[in-house]
Amino acid sequence: MKLKINHRLTELATFIEDGSHIIDVGCDHALLDIYLVQNKKNIRAIASDAKEGPLKQAQENVKKYQLQKQITLKLGNGVEPIEEDIDTVVISGMGGALMVGILKYQTHLLKSVKTIVLSPNSDVEFVRREIVKLGYMIDNEKLVLDHGFIYPIIRFVKGKKHYSKQEYLFGPILLREKDDLFIRYLTKQKEATIQLLSILPKKYLKKRYQLKQKLKMITEIL
Numbered sequence: 001m002k003l004k005i006n007h008r009l010t011e012l013a014t015f016i017e018d019g020s021h022i023i024d025v026g027c028d029h030a031l032l033d034i035y036l037v038q039n040k041k042n043i044r045a046i047a048s049d050a051k052e053g054p055l056k057q058a059q060e061n062v063k064k065y066q067l068q069k070q071i072t073l074k075l076g077n078g079v080e081p082i083e084e085d086i087d088t089v090v091i092s093g094m095g096g097a098l099m100v101g102i103l104k105y106q107t108h109l110l111k112s113v114k115t116i117v118l119s120p121n122s123d124v125e126f127v128r129r130e131i132v133k134l135g136y137m138i139d140n141e142k143l144v145l146d147h148g149f150i151y152p153i154i155r156f157v158k159g160k161k162h163y164s165k166q167e168y169l170f171g172p173i174l175l176r177e178k179d180d181l182f183i184r185y186l187t188k189q190k191e192a193t194i195q196l197l198s199i200l201p202k203k204y205l206k207k208r209y210q211l212k213q214k215l216k217m218i219t220e221i222l
């Protein structure tokens with residue numbers, strides 16, 4: 001029996017290569033892991049979560065699809081449950097600052113990690129900057145529309161690359177490809193920035209300056 005998952009997770013799965021050994025941090029019901037094992041070749045997954053409730057649900061799902069050999073369930077904070085053979089970290093469906101915290105303060109656990117796939121709900125510029133500082137570069141990016149929300153997915157691989165402010169803010173690959181969803185995303189960002197500027201008191205000089213700079217960059221791209 002094949003598992004069906006939502007569009008966001010299906011797109012996320014396209015960022016994982018055949019043969020990957022992944023840790024899915026914050027796996028919740030382990031739907032991504034089950035889908036990956038069923039649809040890609042030679043996937044081994046550690047599905048981990050900091051909470052017992054989601055992990056129990058994950059355990060039931062893994063058993064239902066009889067994938068106990070390919071998927072190991074582990075309770076733990078961030079990448080703590082990682083094992084030596086893991087080459088890929090996947091984190092999706094949480095705020096970007098939390099993702100950065102998980103990776104930045106546990107870097108000693110990332111020695112074998114060649115690929116990091118992130119789909120943050122917020123703070124995307126911060127995520128790009130901080131993961132690049134850890135010695136990774138952006139290898140692929142995409143925006144996904146699911147139930148009216150636009151989600152970014154970013155794949156980082158080991159390596160060094162310099163990025164401009166604009167690339168950190170909007171994504172080097174997204175900027176290059178400029179597809180329709182990206183234009184829609186930027187238009188939304190523009191509206192939100194204008195709205196924020198209209199309510200932010202004049203005394204917040206630095207924040208107002210940053211927002212105006214962002215608005216200028218968006219207008220240039222559009």
Ligand SMILES: C[S@@+](CC[C@H](N)C(=O)[O-])C[C@H]1O[C@@H](n2cnc3c(N)ncnc32)[C@H](O)[C@@H]1O
Nearest residue numbers: 025026027028049050051054076077078092093
């Ligand atoms: C909204 S769910 C996202 C589930 C799934 N990854 C997705 O994209 O649909 C977030 C999950 O992350 C877990 N979580 C939050 N902080 C965590 C941490 N520091 N370490 C591991 N799991 C965490 C939560 O318990 C929750 O199950």
